[in-house]
Amino acid sequence: MGSLATADVCDSNAASVVNGDLRVLHSIFQAYGQNQSFSGPIMTLKVFEDNVLVRELLETKGEGRVLIVDGGGSRRCALVGGNLVQLAQNNGWAGIVVNGCIRDVDEINGCHIGVRALGSNPLKSNKKGVGERNCPVYIAGHWVRDAEWLYADSDGIIVSKSELSA
Numbered sequence: 001m002g003s004l005a006t007a008d009v010c011d012s013n014a015a016s017v018v019n020g021d022l023r024v025l026h027s028i029f030q031a032y033g034q035n036q037s038f039s040g041p042i043m044t045l046k047v048f049e050d051n052v053l054v055r056e057l058l059e060t061k062g063e064g065r066v067l068i069v070d071g072g073g074s075r076r077c078a079l080v081g082g083n084l085v086q087l088a089q090n091n092g093w094a095g096i097v098v099n100g101c102i103r104d105v106d107e108i109n110g111c112h113i114g115v116r117a118l119g120s121n122p123l124k125s126n127k128k129g130v131g132e133r134n135c136p137v138y139i140a141g142h143w144v145r146d147a148e149w150l151y152a153d154s155d156g157i158i159v160s161k162s163e164l165s166a
């Protein structure tokens with residue numbers, strides 16, 4: 001995966017950028033993990049300073065999907081850590097994009113998966129199990145919907161209404 005360069009996609013789909021079928025997420029994310037380039041169908045999750053549902057989803061088979069965790073932009077705790085990223089890698093998730101923070105950065109950077117997050121925070125999150133999955137999320141300046149496609153590389157992250165061909 002990750003064979004599509006986001007810059008090439010933007011060049012060859014200019015009309016889709018204008019009409020919103022293709023969205024370029026604002027460049028608010030730091031890159032972690034071994035995979036700079038990753039892509040796949042999106043699964044969305046909305047939580048706030050609580051990562052019980054993040055674990056629940058990453059315990060299921062990823063089948064090449066990308067989990068978007070909208071943590072409301074909170075930097076007050078970490079929604080994803082080394083154990084969860086290891087779990088995601090083992091279960092075949094292509095990547096995780098967190099509108100929030102992560103922890104265990106060194107461990108995550110050793111994993112063969114793509115991770116993007118606002119930053120890091122050593123504090124763990126609450127464990128109440130509150131959140132919503134498969135819902136539209138507003139992150140990095142755009143609405144992103146469940147089952148849309150995400151493409152990430154060193155240049156940034158784009159979201160497409162449908163799968164893009166090379």
Ligand SMILES: O=C([O-])CC(=O)C(=O)O
Nearest residue numbers: 080081082083084124125
């Ligand atoms: O359980 C957590 O809060 C996240 C974590 O530290 C990990 O995934 O290793």
